[in-house]
Amino acid sequence: MTDLATEAGPAGRSARSGSAEGEETGPVLAADGRPLKQSLRRALRAEKLRALALIAPLLIFILVTFIAPIADMLFRSVENEIVSETLPRTTVALEQWDHTSGEMPGDDVLAAFTYDLVAAAERKQHTRLGTRLNYEMTGISSLFRKTGRRVDDFGEVYLDQFVALTPAWEEPATWMSLMAEPGWSAQYEEWLADRAAAEEADRDFETPQPLFEVKDGVADVLPETADAYGEFARIAQVENDDNPAAEEPWAPVYLALYRDLAQATPDSVATLGADAQALLEPARAAVAGFDTVPLSEMFVDAEEDWADPDVWATIQAFAPDYTAGYFLASVDLQKTPDGVSAQPEDQRIYMLLFKRTLFMSLVIMGSCVLLGYPIAYLLSNLPLRTSNLLLILVLLPFWTSLLVRTSAWKVLLQQQGVINDVLVWIGLVADDGRLVMINNQFGTIVAMTHILLPFMILPLYSVMKTIPPSYVRAAKSLGATNWTAFWRVYFPQSVPGIGAGCILVFILSIGYYITPELVGGTTGTFISNRIAYHISSSLNWGLAAALGTILLAVVLILYWAYDKLVGIDNVSLG
Amino acid sequence: MDLPPYATTGQRIWHYGFKVICGLIFFFLIAPIMVIIPLSFNAENFFTFTPGMLAFESDAYSLKHYRDFFTNPDWQQALSNSVKIAPMATILSVSLGTLAAVGLSQDHVPFRRAIMAILISPMIVPLIISAAGMYFFYSRIGLQGTYMGVVLAHAALGIPFVIITVTATLVGFDRSLTRASASLGADPVKTFFRVQMPLILPGVISGGLFAFITSFDEVVVVLFVGSANQQTLPWQMFTGLREQISPTILAVATILVAISIALLATVEILRRRSERLRGMSPG
Numbered sequence: 001m002t003d004l005a006t007e008a009g010p011a012g013r014s015a016r017s018g019s020a021e022g023e024e025t026g027p028v029l030a031a032d033g034r035p036l037k038q039s040l041r042r043a044l045r046a047e048k049l050r051a052l053a054l055i056a057p058l059l060i061f062i063l064v065t066f067i068a069p070i071a072d073m074l075f076r077s078v079e080n081e082i083v084s085e086t087l088p089r090t091t092v093a094l095e096q097w098d099h100t101s102g103e104m105p106g107d108d109v110l111a112a113f114t115y116d117l118v119a120a121a122e123r124k125q126h127t128r129l130g131t132r133l134n135y136e137m138t139g140i141s142s143l144f145r146k147t148g149r150r151v152d153d154f155g156e157v158y159l160d161q162f163v164a165l166t167p168a169w170e171e172p173a174t175w176m177s178l179m180a181e182p183g184w185s186a187q188y189e190e191w192l193a194d195r196a197a198a199e200e201a202d203r204d205f206e207t208p209q210p211l212f213e214v215k216d217g218v219a220d221v222l223p224e225t226a227d228a229y230g231e232f233a234r235i236a237q238v239e240n241d242d243n244p245a246a247e248e249p250w251a252p253v254y255l256a257l258y259r260d261l262a263q264a265t266p267d268s269v270a271t272l273g274a275d276a277q278a279l280l281e282p283a284r285a286a287v288a289g290f291d292t293v294p295l296s297e298m299f300v301d302a303e304e305d306w307a308d309p310d311v312w313a314t315i316q317a318f319a320p321d322y323t324a325g326y327f328l329a330s331v332d333l334q335k336t337p338d339g340v341s342a343q344p345e346d347q348r349i350y351m352l353l354f355k356r357t358l359f360m361s362l363v364i365m366g367s368c369v370l371l372g373y374p375i376a377y378l379l380s381n382l383p384l385r386t387s388n389l390l391l392i393l394v395l396l397p398f399w400t401s402l403l404v405r406t407s408a409w410k411v412l413l414q415q416q417g418v419i420n421d422v423l424v425w426i427g428l429v430a431d432d433g434r435l436v437m438i439n440n441q442f443g444t445i446v447a448m449t450h451i452l453l454p455f456m457i458l459p460l461y462s463v464m465k466t467i468p469p470s471y472v473r474a475a476k477s478l479g480a481t482n483w484t485a486f487w488r489v490y491f492p493q494s495v496p497g498i499g500a501g502c503i504l505v506f507i508l509s510i511g512y513y514i515t516p517e518l519v520g521g522t523t524g525t526f527i528s529n530r531i532a533y534h535i536s537s538s539l540n541w542g543l544a545a546a547l548g549t550i551l552l553a554v555v556l557i558l559y560w561a562y563d564k565l566v567g568i569d570n571v572s573l574g
Numbered sequence: 575m576d577l578p579p580y581a582t583t584g585q586r587i588w589h590y591g592f593k594v595i596c597g598l599i600f601f602f603l604i605a606p607i608m609v610i611i612p613l614s615f616n617a618e619n620f621f622t623f624t625p626g627m628l629a630f631e632s633d634a635y636s637l638k639h640y641r642d643f644f645t646n647p648d649w650q651q652a653l654s655n656s657v658k659i660a661p662m663a664t665i666l667s668v669s670l671g672t673l674a675a676v677g678l679s680q681d682h683v684p685f686r687r688a689i690m691a692i693l694i695s696p697m698i699v700p701l702i703i704s705a706a707g708m709y710f711f712y713s714r715i716g717l718q719g720t721y722m723g724v725v726l727a728h729a730a731l732g733i734p735f736v737i738i739t740v741t742a743t744l745v746g747f748d749r750s751l752t753r754a755s756a757s758l759g760a761d762p763v764k765t766f767f768r769v770q771m772p773l774i775l776p777g778v779i780s781g782g783l784f785a786f787i788t789s790f791d792e793v794v795v796v797l798f799v800g801s802a803n804q805q806t807l808p809w810q811m812f813t814g815l816r817e818q819i820s821p822t823i824l825a826v827a828t829i830l831v832a833i834s835i836a837l838l839a840t841v842e843i844l845r846r847r848s849e850r851l852r853g854m855s856p857g
Contacts, residue, residue: 396607548707
């Protein structure tokens with residue numbers, strides 16, 4: 001840079017040159033008086049910025065429409081927030097539970113689970129969670145669905161006894177005055193009035209409602225009750241658009257009250273003020289004498305399977321926000337509380353599918369080499385005019401719609417199809433012994449070889465075109481037979497083309513979906529068909545994402561190899 | 575490939591044997607596509623040649639499957655969806671792609687390799703994975719099942735083809751022409767449209783054709799990103815092949831083969847023209 005700047009010294013300066021005086025002359029200046037170095041750097045920066053500005057729109061477009069979806073898929077393959085979002089209290093309470101004990105968790109966990117489940121059932125999220133956990137342990141789905149219908153009765157036994165003691169416990173207003181923050185009540189009244197006024201005047205009303213707040217201090221004395229009632233009040237507001245001040249709380253709220261009061265002391269109750277004390281103190285004194293039903297009995301009464309500690313162990317194992325469970329399932333393993341173990345024998349299908357995908361892709365790749373090599377050799381050794389004409393026979397299938405080619409094979413390979421007809425006509429096959437060539441591996445391999453063959457021929461052809469024919473002639477003139485000249489001289493030079501074509505065909509075939517779906521039947525399907533099945537039929541998106549991530553990793557590794565071998569820039573399009 | 579007069583019998587057999595093998599492979603490549611053309615004129619609802627067809631009786635042939643294609647509302651809806659989606663996707667990918675290709679062909683582009691890898695990635699990633707990711711992400715942002723979502727997805731898939739063809743054309747572009755234009759007082763926009771664009775137009779058009787055929791033929795992504803309202807021609811063929819295979823599919827396939835031949839011819843002509851313009855021999 002400095003040399004260049006010195007040589008390009010501006011004309012206006014005295015013509016002193018040479019390195020000796022270079023230090024005294026100071027920096028060489030551009031026409032506008034700035035140092036030339038700085039000027040050049042500025043020009044270079046401007047050029048870079050201009051190039052980036054031209055690329056930026058497309059880059060942003062691809063990042064949003066393509067890279068973000070791929071990133072989303074990667075994220076979904078480990079994401080597992082549904083358990084801790086739907087059962088926040090249970091996941092915390094279960095942390096301490098020892099799954100090897102062989103028994104159901106204790107009352108604390110079960111109480112937390114009751115509050116979570118009743119809230120989830122009100123929000124209609126318990127079936128979603130059941131479906132999620134059902135992937136890990138069959139039967140959980142119906143367990144959640146059935147118990148979700150009954151869980152709002154849990155604690156009814158306490159409700160009845162509280163009401164028998166003081167009828168006011170049945171009144172929504174009693175609960176409001178006990179639990180609600182006065183400031184919130186005032187805000188909520190105001191909001192209700194505003195909304196009524198807006199409805200009266202036929203205006204749109206968009207102001208969000210103030211969400212229920214628990215009175216200060218209540219949570220210290222009655223922690224579970226405050227939590228459960230707060231949840232109840234907010235769900236009444238948000239899900240049902242009801243005024244919590246007019247709604248009777250769920251039975252599990254009374255369960256919480258019972259559990260809290262059993263722990264409370266007269267002193268702690270007294271901190272809530274005289275009114276609350278008048279209501280709570282008799283109840284507190286009475287709870288010791290209440291009839292009780294253990295929570296475990298309530299659950300087992302609702303559904304026997306809750307007694308199975310494995311159910312709880314499964315919830316515990318999948319409590320974290322991120323899980324490797326989907327990836328383990330993708331390779332026929334499963335996550336259990338005791339660590340990783342193999343799936344039951346009859347559910348191991350993914351390794352088989354991965355192996356089949358790899359095996360069939362290799363067979364397709366091999367047949368493409370076998371069929372493509374002679375064609376590429378022929379094309380590159382014919383006069384240009386003839387080879388261009390024959391090249392059209394290769395390019396036409398390349399340009400023809402994939403579905404056209406797949407339907408052609410479907411038509412040809414059927415039992416009543418053209419090939420079987422011809423075979424029967426020439427007498428090779430009896431009319432009642434028509435060959436089964438479709439809906440199996442054979443059909444998939446034939447159709448996909450046909451579809452991917454141009455992707456083998458084109459790179460091979462472009463490599464073979466560059467091999468000088470004089471090499472083979474030289475070999476022959478030195479006494480090599482035709483075969484030796486080909487095998488020792490020509491073939492090694494065509495190997496890069498084979499490599500490029502093989503990787504291209506292999507990458508394309510392991511991700512193929514349409515053709516195996518249409519002609520593969522049950523034995524000729526690929527891993528991609530399973531991914532599609534999990535997205536659209538079984539709705540196990542996490543597993544689909546994990547399978548897709550594994551497939552993507554394989555493809556990227558191969559692509560990296562392709563880049564090393566041929567370079568991305570040399571991708572040619574016929 | 576000519577046989578020398580002194581060739582031995584073995585060499586002769588091998589020479590002709592090789593030609594027969596190549597002929598059979600060409601037959602394997604072309605025959606499946608060609609065989610559906612006569613079958614699409616079948617008067618019966620069969621997928622094979624009826625005795626009447628083999629005897630060339632005129633009443634064994636008919637246009638009824640074509641008539642069905644042009645009158646059946648399902649097929650017409652699919653055709654109009656395809657015609658609505660593919661051009662929009664092509665316009666998006668060609669305009670953004672050409673701009674970016676011009677940027678990428680400048681001398682100093684920071685992170686050129688990384689940018690290139692990102693822009694080419696839709697071509698590398700298997701379609702089922704792109705489809706899965708787009709389905710998840712587009713349903714998050716409310717694009718799943720909309721016309722816009724399908725157009726954006728197809729545009730993304732077509733972009734690598736535009737980038738590859740246009741950058742290949744720009745390799746042979748003489749940069750002094752833009753400098754000459756600038757020295758004569760044209761601003762960069764005018765230079766681009768009056769000097770650069772006419773010269774790289776063949777590359778842009780063939781890139782556009784690739785993008786068009788990508789969208790027009792695409793079925794995996796549209797199956798997931800689209801809804802019943804975006805059912806395209808390939809989608810209709812896919813469901814037709816999977817559920818109730820009707821011979822109308824063969825008529826549609828024949829029409830698509832005709833379209834591919836037309837597109838192939840256009841791309842070939844453009845490629846030769848572009849090479850002639852760059853002073854290279856067509857080859």
